Amino acid sequence: MTAEVTKVLATASIELAGEAAMIEFGAKIARGLLIGEGLLTGEGLSTSEGTRKPIIMTLQGDLGAGKTTLSRGILQGLGHAGNVKSPTYTLVEPYQLAFGAVYHFDLYRLTDAEELEYMGFADYLTDGKLCLIEWPEQGQGFLPQADIGIQIRQLEEGRCVTLSAYSAYAEQLVSQLGMI
Secondary structure, eight states: OOOOOOOOOEEEEEEEOSHHHHHHHHHHHHHHHHHSHHHHTTSOEEOTTSOEEOEEEEEEOSTTSSHHHHHHHHHHHTTOOSOOOOOTTTSEEEEEETTEEEEEEEOTTOSOTTHHHHTTHHHHHHHEEEEEEESGGGGTTTSOOOSEEEEEEEOSSSEEEEEEEOSHHHHHHHHHTTOO
16 A cells, blocks of 8 residues: 655644643644544544545654644543553554544654554544554655644744645644634
């Protein structure tokens, strides 16, 4: 499975100060996901072949940048009430929510992208409604193209979060967030 390179349809950045701001921004992203066509219907996104696929959201940034914190905000905003831990050692943490399955991946410890095949990654794409993928560069050449790419950069005070939309759905989401 290889990803096609697609162009960025929209990009926008926001500066956030502190963990609480990161979690609140994640909740705002979640509200946008629930309003859009993908999660509220529980059907995922339509592909050009007419089949359904999960929304793919990648999170990139240095260690400690806030990828898991933002993921926590998204998951809590989608209705998850329990803890959200980094799946660094397990590679994936599943969350069963009212609209369907959300999978949170952390590929930091992946040594070869082919390991995704052995862990049954394709099954997660069949079953899931949303896949949050930290360290997607570790799965390069195997992961599908993201709908939304999130880059988190540490600043002297806080973080700069940049969203890049790679699908029409993601472009709509970024617009709903009022960032473009």
